[in-house]
Each structure stands twice: as structure tokens, then as C-alpha cells.
């Protein structure tokens with residue numbers, strides 16, 4: 001448990017790197033945030049409202065509107081064509097409402113709003129999620145033929161936490177390539193037929209063959225040393241500029257070499273001691289707010305990308321006595337999208353522009369001084385014939401207008417009076433100093449996946465941990481204890497905001513950690529925001545709770561518990577009451593739909609049954625139909641990473657796996673693909689799976705059933721009953 005939080009307010013000034021390898025390389029310059037004159041700071045903090053009345057940023061709304069208008073109708077049509085192929089090959093017909101919803105003939109505004117969420121869990125989760133997304137990708141011929149391809153293009157949101165942030169972040173910044181190109185890099189160098197040469201270089205793949213922390217086990221001493229000196233040199237500029245720098249920055253520069261443009265197998269090992277002209281910036285300077293200039297983002301072709309980060313707080317209540325997690329569930333969850341950073345949690349419900357991350361213009365410190373308009377200059381004395389020119393009051397910062405200029409009276413023989421104008425109005429901008437360049441893409445991914453504060457925290461124990469190779473450099477470079485230097489820090493833009501409820505309202509900086517440390521291993525939270533109107537969440541869970549690194553459904557339990565802690569803001573469908581129930585029901589070994597009974601009232605539809613459970617130990621926390629007016633939770637399609645007994649278990653490597661050789665990557669992707677495409681057969685499936693001689697078969701109806709789930713909320717909005725194959729499907733796959 002993190003409990004020694006009382007010293008946090010001091011960290012702002014204490015955390016720094018001893019810049020013994022300081023070099024003004026392209027990378028260190030590009031990684032150093034810049035102080036700039038603030039743009040219009042009356043818009044700096046956006047208060048997002050409360051409860052069901054929260055609002056989205058105008059930029060997000062604009063993106064979604066354009067995407068819904070221009071991109072999604074075609075994407076859903078492509079998906080529909082694929083599903084229809086799957087249905088006809090099974091000799092079944094899709095209910096008419098499924099067809100009319102997906103082809104937009106009902107109403108183009110009633111297309112489903114689909115959110116995809118991918119969990120953390122190191123390379124295990126990243127590769128599993130890549131296979132998962134590949135199975136939904138219209139560009140994947142196998143997925144198109146199978147009948148699941150197209151959902152990725154049709155999704156409105158794509159959310160990742162921890163290693164899920166690597167998938168979401170690398171995919172978005174690389175311009176939304178295919179999963180194969182994403183993971184292993186483009187087969188051939190990208191064409192030079194681009195009007196703009198990109199600043200950050202081309203996408204080179206995840207370069208999994210080079211370890212994160214142990215990039216070169218062979219010949220390690222020398223190479224590791226140069227590697228870490230290079231990485232430290234890259235963050236030394238940020239430290240020297242006075243920003244709080246911690247292990248999260250080192251991790252950021254490591255991750256940049258895997259998940260940001262500019263690194264490939266050829267240039268991976270170019271060190272600070274190489275000549276300046278050959279050392280690459282390795283993604284330094286690539287900004288999360290800069291995603292907006294990636295062409296597939298500009299044309300609204302990407303699902304809107306969001307990365308989730310957890311926080312520690314000196315005011316947190318460590319109430320979860322039996323939790324294996326170290327961040328209480330109710331701690332603030334921050335989201336980073338290309339436009340905004342902040343939280344929809346009702347305790348804060350405020351955002352800043354992502355591009356101004358690290359800015360504190362309204363604080364009473366050095367930044368953010370109120371500046372009144374300057375007085376207008378006095379008018380010149382009139383010449384013998386003309387009027388004196390009036391001075392113009394200067395524009396001030398936030399504050400009062402400048403005084404009017406005084407026209408001097410004429411002193412010339414028969415001169416005119418000087419004219420005067422009023423002083424300039426107090427500016428709404430120019431209010432002190434802001435920061436840009438803090439939102440490095442790799443830093444946002446680092447914050448989301450920086451779970452190292454969960455390790456034992458003495459230097460000696462760290463040496464025995466996965467951080468072993470780095471510890472000598474950490475010891476030489478950071479002056480604090482590991483518990484202080486391991487989390488990530490950002491100057492707190494939200495000082496003074498929501499003082500009654502936001503625990504960090506008085507903190508000078510935010511202390512940020514891995515987005516999975518609160519136990520919501522699948523990042524559901526951004527998709528529960530009422531204003532996003534998400535109909536259905538497709539959740540890929542490759543987190544690890546069992547001894548052999550599979551999930552046991554804790555992500556669902558915690559998501560439901562967190563929603564219940566903030567009932568005015570979030571609703572989540574009924575789920576079993578414990579992870580034990582999930583496991584005993586076999587819900588960790590098959591896809592399950594949650595919330596099938598939450599949208600219809602009355603008896604117009606088939607009621608989902610819980611009889612898919614092979615045991616009777618399952619209890620629902622709440623399976624009653626909501627009263628009208630109650631917010632309807634999204635339908636959740638839960639897809640756990642799993643191994644059935646006659647699977648070769650390949651998708652369960654440790655969260656701390658450092659390196660993946662190309663052959664392993666391919667084998668894992670293949671295995672994961674078979675997991676995410678097989679569905680499940682019937683209620684005896686889980687028991688069969690647990691028997692000594694299991695029969696593991698795929699459900700050929702899985703793609704059809706998926707379409708039933710994806711369209712189910714849009715169906716309920718039209719007041720139509722479930723019909724045909726969808727009645728069967730939902731009974732088979734639904735828990736609640």
C-alpha cells in the first residue's frame with residue numbers, strides 16, 4: 001500500500017535528475033517542455049458539469065459529428081455485409097431490425113455507439129489486444145469472411161489503460177495501420193510519396209525483440225550503459241528546465257522506442273555518443289495533442305482514442321482492506337484524449353487542453369499573475385495644424401482595462417486639441433505563462449503503464465525486481481527514495497478547482513500511476529460518461545489475477561463497484577457479486593454479455609436468463625429492469641483471455657515480460673486469434689472445459705450473436721422486441 005504520501009507536496013522541488021549525461025541532442029531538446037505566453041486562459045479550465053448533465057468538449061463533439069456523418073455509415077455497412085455473409089453461411093437470417101439499424105435505414109442518427117476497451121497486462125495484454133482488434137478489422141480478410149471484421153472501423157471510441165495504452169497510442173499515432181503493420185512494422189519502408197515529411201519519422205513497429213529494460217542481454221554491460229545514459233540525457237533537459245522529472249520520464253523514453261514513430265530495428269541502438277547527426281529523436285517531441293494532425297485523425301477515420309491514468313493522493317482513503325490493488329477505487333481517474341486531459345469523475349469534472357498539460361496559469365505562483373491593462377500613451381502635442389495622435393491603451397492580461405490615453409492640449413500656436421482614445425480592454429489572454437510540450441505521446445503512455453511503484457520500494461528490493469538492470473542508473477540519477485521517484489508528476493492545473501470534492505485541489509502537482517492500479521483493469525470509466533451515450537462496450541481483458549496470468553473477472557467487479565460509488569455519474573450493468581462467482585460460472589472462459597435486461601421495460605422482449613451458468617452459485621447484484629428515467633448502462637461484451645485445457649497456453653506470459661522474439665509474437669497472435677473468435681457453444685461448455693477430456697469447439701454463430709449484442713440498445717430505443725436468431729443468441733450469451 002502506498003501510505004507515505006504526506007511528503008508529496010515537497011516533491012515538486014525535490015525530484016530531479018542529476019544531469020551527468022547532459023547533451024543538447026535533438027531528443028533532449030524536443031522532450032523539454034517550453035514556457036509560452038498563455039493562449040486564451042479564460043478557456044483554460046473547462047468545467048464539465050455534473051451527473052447526467054456532463055458535457056463533452058466542443059472539439060470531441062465536432063470529431064464525433066463529422067465521423068458519424070462521413071465515416072460511420074459506410075463502416076457499419078461494411079460490417080453488416082460481413083455479418084450477413086456469416087449468417088447466410090449458417091443458414092440463418094438476421095432479424096430485420098439488425099439489418100436496418102446497421103445499414104442506417106432506420107435513422108442515420110441511430111447507428112450504435114460502440115466503445116472498445118483494452119486492458120493492461122504488459123506484452124501479454126498488448127499482443128492479445130492486437131489480435132482482438134485484428135479480429136474486428138475490416139482490412140483483415142479472414143475477419144471479414146468470418147463476420148466480425150468491420151467493428152473496429154465502426155467503433156466510436158477506443159480506450160486503453162496500462163499496456164492497453166500502448167496499443168491505443170501506437171495505433172493512433174502511427175496513422176491507424178493494420179495490426180500486422182502495427183506490431184511488426186510495415187513490411188516495406190513507407191513510400192516517400194508524402195507531401196509532408198513527418199517530423200518524427202515513420203512507424204517502425206513495436207520492436208519487441210529489444211527488451212524494455214534489458215534491451216541487449218547479449219553484450220549487455222556496455223550497451224545497456226550507453227542505452228541508459230542516452231535515455232537519461234534525453235530527460236535531462238526537462239529536469240534542467242525545472243520541471244519535475246521522475247522514473248516515469250525514463251520509462252517514457254524507453255516506451256518511445258517501441259510505441260512512437262521514429263524507431264526501427266536499424267536505428268534502435270544509436271546512442272548519445274554517436275555523432276549528433278545520426279542520433280534519432282526516437283519520438284521525442286511527438287505530442288498526444290499532435291494526434292490531431294495525423295491524417296487519419298483529420299479525416300475522422302480513427303475511433304476516438306483515449307488513454308486512462310490513475311492517481312495517488314495525499315488525501316486518499318485507503319479503504320479497500322482486501323484489495324490487491326494499491327490505488328483506492330474512488331481515486332480520481334484521468335483521461336487523456338487528443339483534445340483534453342482531466343476527469344469526468346464527479347469529484348473533479350474538469351478538463352484542460354491536452355496541449356497545455358503542465359500549465360498552472362491561474363495559480364498564485366510565478367505563473368498566472370494578474371496583469372491590468374496598461375494606460376494609453378499620451379497623445380502627442382498637436383502641431384500647429386493637426387490634432388495630436390492619441391495613444392492606445394495596451395492590452396492587459398485578465399484584469400481591468402487600461403486608462404484612456406490623455407490627449408495633450410495643444411501648445412502650438414493655433415493647433416488643435418490632441419484626440420484621445422480609450423485604453424485597451426483588459427485582455428482575456430496573455431495571462432501569465434503556460435507550458436507546451438509536456439504531453440509527449442510516450443509520457444502519456446508511460447503514466448498509464450507505470451506500475452513500478454507497486455513493486456517493493458527499497459533500492460535493494462528493486463535490484464531483485466524487473467527494474468534490476470536500471471537500478472544503478474536510478475540510484476545515480478534520482479535523489480529521492482523509490483517510493484517518491486517512481487510515480488509520474490505533472491504540475492496541477494486543477495488547483496483550486498472543486499475544492500469541496502477534489503482531493504488534490506490544494507496539491508501543487510498530480511501524482512500519477514498505472515491506469516490499472518485501481519483494479520479496474522479494463523478502462524470502462526470513460527465509456528460510462530453519460531454524455532458519450534455509449535450503447536455497447538466491447539471489452540478485451542488480458543489482465544492477470546490468477547497464478548498463471550489469466551483474468552478472473554475482477555475488472556468487472558471493480559468497474560461495477562466504482563460505478564456504484566459515483567451513482568449520479570456512472571451506471572454499469574449487473575455483474576456477479578464476486579470473482580469467485582465469475583470463475584465458478586465459467587465466465588472467465590467464454591465471452592459474456594452483461595446488461596441485456598437493462599434497457600427494455602415491460603414484457604416486450606425475451607428476458608435474459610442466468611441459466612447459462614453451470615453452477616447455482618451465481619448471484620446477480622441487481623437484475624431488475626430499471627424504472628423509466630433511470631440511466632441505462634451500456635451493454636458490455638466481455639472477452640477474457642483464457643486457456644481451455646487443450647489449448648497450448650501462449651497468451652499468459654508475465655506482465656513484466658521484457659522481450660518478445662518475432663516467432664513468439666506470431667505464435668501468440670495466432671493463439672489469441674483463436675480465443676477471440678471462438679465464442680462458446682452452450683451452458684455445459686465451461687464444465688466441459690474443466691473436465692479431463694474436454695471438447696473445445698467454436699460457435700459458428702458467434703459473429704451473428706455479436707451483431708445481436710451490438711445492435712441491442714438501438715433496438716430497444718425503437719421499442720422493438722428481440723427476434724429470431726437474436727433471441728437465441730442473447731439467451732445463450734447473456735448473464736444479466
Ligand SMILES: *[C@@H]1O[C@H](CO)[C@@H](O)[C@H](O)[C@H]1NC(C)=O
Pocket residue numbers: 050051052053568
Ligand atoms: C441536470 O439538468 C436538469 C435540467 O437542467 C436538472 O433538473 C437536474 O437536476 C440536473 N442533474 C444534475 C445531476 O445536475
Ligand SMILES: *[C@@H]1O[C@H](CO)[C@@H](O)[C@H](O)[C@H]1NC(C)=O
Pocket residue numbers: 065066069070
Ligand atoms: C455530412 O456529409 C455530407 C457528405 O457526406 C456533407 O455534404 C455534409 O455537409 C455533412 N454534414 C455535416 C454536418 O458534417
Ligand SMILES: *[C@@H]1O[C@H](CO)[C@@H](O)[C@H](O)[C@H]1NC(C)=O
Pocket residue numbers: 189201204262263264265266267280
Ligand atoms: C529506419 O529508420 C531510419 C530513419 O531513422 C530510416 O532511414 C531507415 O530506412 C529505416 N529502416 C527501415 C528498415 O525502415
Ligand SMILES: *[C@@H]1O[C@H](CO)[C@@H](O)[C@H](O)[C@H]1NC(C)=O
Pocket residue numbers: 193
Ligand atoms: C502518390 O499518392 C497519390 C495519392 O495516394 C497517388 O495518386 C499518386 O499516384 C502517388 N504518386 C506516386 C508517384 O506514387
Ligand SMILES: *[C@@H]1O[C@H](CO)[C@@H](O)[C@H](O)[C@H]1NC(C)=O
Pocket residue numbers: 195196293
Ligand atoms: C504539412 O505540415 C504542415 C505543418 O504541420 C501543415 O500545416 C500542413 O497542412 C501539412 N500539409 C499537408 C498536405 O498535410
Ligand SMILES: *[C@@H]1O[C@H](CO)[C@@H](O)[C@H](O)[C@H]1NC(C)=O
Pocket residue numbers: 173174175190198199200201202203261286290291294295
Ligand atoms: C507516423 O508515421 C506514419 C507513417 O509510417 C505516418 O502516417 C504518421 O502520420 C506518423 N505519425 C506522426 C505523429 O508523425
Ligand SMILES: *[C@@H]1O[C@H](CO)[C@@H](O)[C@H](O)[C@H]1NC(C)=O
Pocket residue numbers: 225226229273
Ligand atoms: C560517451 O563519451 C564520453 C566522452 O567521450 C565518455 O566519457 C563516456 O564514457 C561515453 N559514454 C559511454 C556510455 O560510452
Ligand SMILES: *[C@@H]1O[C@H](CO)[C@@H](O)[C@H](O)[C@H]1NC(C)=O
Pocket residue numbers: 023024025272273274275276
Ligand atoms: C551535439 O552538438 C552540440 C552542438 O554542436 C554540442 O554542444 C553537443 O555536445 C553535441 N552532443 C554530442 C553528444 O556530441
Ligand SMILES: *[C@@H]1O[C@H](CO)[C@@H](O)[C@H](O)[C@H]1NC(C)=O
Pocket residue numbers: 370371372399400
Ligand atoms: C488591477 O486593477 C484593479 C482595479 O483597478 C486593482 O485593484 C488591482 O490591484 C490591479 N492589479 C494590478 C496587478 O495592478
Ligand SMILES: *[C@@H]1O[C@H](CO)[C@@H](O)[C@H](O)[C@H]1NC(C)=O
Pocket residue numbers: 379380381408411
Ligand atoms: C507637449 O508640450 C508640453 C508643454 O510644452 C511638453 O511639456 C511636453 O513634453 C510635450 N509632449 C510631447 C510628447 O512632445
Ligand SMILES: *[C@@H]1O[C@H](CO)[C@@H](O)[C@H](O)[C@H]1NC(C)=O
Pocket residue numbers: 409
Ligand atoms: C485641455 O483643454 C480643455 C479644454 O480647453 C480643458 O478642459 C482641459 O482642462 C485642458 N487640459 C489640460 C491638461 O490642460
Ligand SMILES: *[C@@H]1O[C@H](CO)[C@@H](O)[C@H](O)[C@H]1NC(C)=O
Pocket residue numbers: 415416417
Ligand atoms: C479643443 O477641445 C474642446 C473640447 O472638445 C473644444 O471645445 C475646442 O474647440 C477644441 N479646440 C480646438 C482648437 O480644436
